[in-house]
Amino acid sequence: MFEDIIETAREPLVVLDADLRVLLASRSFYESFKVMPEETVGNLIYDLGNRQWDIPSLRTLLEEMLPKNNKFHDYKVEHVFSSIGRKIMLLNARRIIQAESGPHLILLAIEDVTEKVRLESELLERTRDAKKAQFDAEAATRANEDIIETVREPLLVLDSDLRVLKANRSFYDSFKVTPGETIGNLIYDLGNRQWDIPRLRTLLEEILPKDNKFDDYEVEHVFSSIGHKVMLLNARRITQEEIGSQLILLAIEDVTEKMRLERELAERTRDAKKAQFEAESATMAKSDFLANMSHELRTPLNSIIGFSEVLEDQLLGSLNESQRENVMYILKAGRHLLSLINDILDLSKVESGKMELDVESVPLRELLDASLVMQREKALRHGIQLDLKIEPDHPVVIEADERKLKQILFNLLSNAVKFTPDGGQVQVLLREINGAQDIEISMRDTGIGIKQEDLPKLFKEFSQLSSPYDKQFEGTGLGLALTKKLVELHGGRIWVESVFGKGSLFAFAIPVKQGRKKDA
Amino acid sequence: MPRKILVVEDNEQNRILMRQILKYHGYEVLEAADGAAGLKMAREHMPDLILLDLQMPVMGGFAVIRELRKTPELSKLKVMAVTSFAMKGDREKALEAGFDDYVTKPIDTRKFVELVKNIIPNPEVKP
Numbered sequence: 230m231f232e233d234i235i236e237t238a239r240e241p242l243v244v245l246d247a248d249l250r251v252l253l254a255s256r257s258f259y260e261s262f263k264v265m266p267e268e269t270v271g272n273l274i275y276d277l278g279n280r281q282w283d284i285p286s287l288r289t290l291l292e293e294m295l296p297k298n299n300k301f302h303d304y305k306v307e308h309v310f311s312s313i314g315r316k317i318m319l320l321n322a323r324r325i326i327q328a329e330s331g332p333h334l335i336l337l338a339i340e341d342v343t344e345k346v347r348l349e350s351e352l353l354e355r356t357r358d359a360k361k362a363q364f365d366a367e368a369a370t371r372a373n374e375d376i377i378e379t380v381r382e383p384l385l386v387l388d389s390d391l392r393v394l395k396a397n398r399s400f401y402d403s404f405k406v407t408p409g410e411t412i413g414n415l416i417y418d419l420g421n422r423q424w425d426i427p428r429l430r431t432l433l434e435e436i437l438p439k440d441n442k443f444d445d446y447e448v449e450h451v452f453s454s455i456g457h458k459v460m461l462l463n464a465r466r467i468t469q470e471e472i473g474s475q476l477i478l479l480a481i482e483d484v485t486e487k488m489r490l491e492r493e494l495a496e497r498t499r500d501a502k503k504a505q506f507e508a509e510s511a512t513m514a515k516s517d518f519l520a521n522m523s524h525e526l527r528t529p530l531n532s533i534i535g536f537s538e539v540l541e542d543q544l545l546g547s548l549n550e551s552q553r554e555n556v557m558y559i560l561k562a563g564r565h566l567l568s569l570i571n572d573i574l575d576l577s578k579v580e581s582g583k584m585e586l587d588v589e590s591v592p593l594r595e596l597l598d599a600s601l602v603m604q605r606e607k608a609l610r611h612g613i614q615l616d617l618k619i620e621p622d623h624p625v626v627i628e629a630d631e632r633k634l635k636q637i638l639f640n641l642l643s644n645a646v647k648f649t650p651d652g653g654q655v656q657v658l659l660r661e662i663n664g665a666q667d668i669e670i671s672m673r674d675t676g677i678g679i680k681q682e683d684l685p686k687l688f689k690e691f692s693q694l695s696s697p698y699d700k701q702f703e704g705t706g707l708g709l710a711l712t713k714k715l716v717e718l719h720g721g722r723i724w725v726e727s728v729f730g731k732g733s734l735f736a737f738a739i740p741v742k743q744g745r746k747k748d749a
Numbered sequence: 750m751p752r753k754i755l756v757v758e759d760n761e762q763n764r765i766l767m768r769q770i771l772k773y774h775g776y777e778v779l780e781a782a783d784g785a786a787g788l789k790m791a792r793e794h795m796p797d798l799i800l801l802d803l804q805m806p807v808m809g810g811f812a813v814i815r816e817l818r819k820t821p822e823l824s825k826l827k828v829m830a831v832t833s834f835a836m837k838g839d840r841e842k843a844l845e846a847g848f849d850d851y852v853t854k855p856i857d858t859r860k861f862v863e864l865v866k867n868i869i870p871n872p873e874v875k876p
Contacts, residue, residue: 528833532762535762535766542859
């Protein structure tokens with residue numbers, strides 16, 4: 230009967246005599262601890278399986294605890310068996326008295342809890358992990374919520390059934406809905422079914438399940454509450470591992486205003502381009518008109534000048550003094566008018582881009598000499614000293630339009646002479662600047678100078694300043710404007726420095742080489 | 750006998766101006782207002798010099814010079830082009846077409862005579 234019980238119990242059981250020799254062991258003991266009955270029965274328990282059972286804590290239990298208490302209960306013993314590896318055992322034992330005076334027996338139950346302990350600790354670990362995960366998830370959710378709330382863009386969090394789990398303040402503000410009529414509702418039902426937008430259905434029900442996201446879809450819709458809106462939709466499907474469910478994050482950017490501005494901008498750009506085109510056409514028309522008109526004006530004007538010259542030269546007979554004087558006035562006015570017409574025509578050509586540079590190699594010393602010669606007579610008459618200084622000791626040849634360069638020099642030099650009092654001085658200086666990549670020509674006069682407030686308008690059309698030394702005929706008021714344009718046409722710049730009452734310095738710099746051809 | 754100069758020019762004032770200057774310097778001046786008339790007068794008068802405007806109605810200066818140069822009895826006539834479009838290359842084009850010289854309008858009344866004198870130095874033919 231004793232044996233039957235032992236055999237039936239699923240738990241490994243060993244019966245020892247008082248000397249701790251094995252009398253009996255259950256089948257489950259043999260199976261669990263991989264030992265044979267032959268090497269078990271009759272042996273000291275410590276000697277079992279090649280002395281593998283000589284476990285210090287087992288000795289303590291059997292030799293100290295048991296004699297004292299007659300039993301011990303649920304002692305956990307861990308031991309590494311060379312045959313079966315590491316085992317955790319739960320030991321229970323009783324001393325069984327069979328007869329009053331006879332030797333007692335020891336019933337030892339050895340539960341193998343290795344697997345159980347492993348599972349338990351794993352469970353514990355998992356519980357810990359789960360707790361951590363839960364905490365993380367909560368933190369993440371909190372963080373997500375913070376993000377959602379923080380983002381300025383309207384955001385909706387939907388569950389996989391497209392019901393609204395969360396919406397941020399920006400969403401409520403933008404689309405004029407309250408949380409009460411939003412949370413828990415199908416997105417299409419929001420705001421009295423205003424959100425039942427076919428395009429949105431396509432995006433959420435067809436594109437999103439396929440791609441897990443969609444980016445920058447433009448959806449236009451007229452909401453009864455807030456009117457026409459253009460929205461830029463972005464969505465992501467987010468799988469939450471712990472919960473095993475899916476969320477949809479839907480960002481709805483209201484780009485109505487942006488689109489309106491863009492359209493307006495495009496329209497304005499178009500308008501501006503049209504206006505620019507019209508202005509350009511107008512400029513072209515103006516310059517064509519001026520070109521034609523100046524030709525028409527010049528023909529009779531040339532007759533006026535020609536016949537005046539014939540009279541002045543007295544080819545048709547001698548004139549008296551006042552007749553000669555009158556002819557001289559006609560001639561002077563005619564020449565002034567002609568230079569006005571020429572300047573206007575040139576200016577309009579520059580403005581309409583029709584003025585082209587006829588670039589050739591120009592030796593500057595020769596050009597400067599010739600330009601000074603033209604002023605020499607007038608300078609002499611007024612006792613003005615006209616000096617030329619050329620800094621480089623080698624010949625300076627530049628690429629330029631010679632006729633236009635002559636015009637520039639003529640305008641600046643005649644101005645300098647015109648605005649210099651009798652007995653004054655005009656100094657012309659040529660030097661190389663910018664590593665000899667540019668040349669600079671300056672004209673310093675001891676003239677009346679220019680008031681600071683007059684300097685900015687100096688190069689504008691018809692901004693002539695009056696000269697107290699009225700010499701011969703006054704200028705056209707276009708000379709400096711045209712000169713500036715001609716300098717700029719060469720890729721150069723012109724400037725003026727002046728001290729009122731002391732004199733002025735007009736200078737221009739142009740590149741030695743004309744890198745680019747003038748483009749239309 | 751003064752030397753004869755034929756002025757072929759459609760602008761009447763220019764014609765008169767040239768006539769006054771040339772006459773003052775002792776030349777005899779013949780006038781035509783278009784190319785065809787000029788060609789006809791050239792045949793009739795065999796002038797010592799023709800001043801030929803390039804831009805004219807009926808028959809332009811280039812057509813006239815072609816006609817003159819290929820007509821044997823007229824091919825040796827001296828012809829000076831008078832033009833108002835003074836573009837680069839115009840001079841070369843004119844000389845290539847057979848003109849003896851080239852002057853731009855508006856004419857410089859003082860230099861104009863010099864150009865004429867280069868071709869026919871003496872306004873009078875020695876008898």
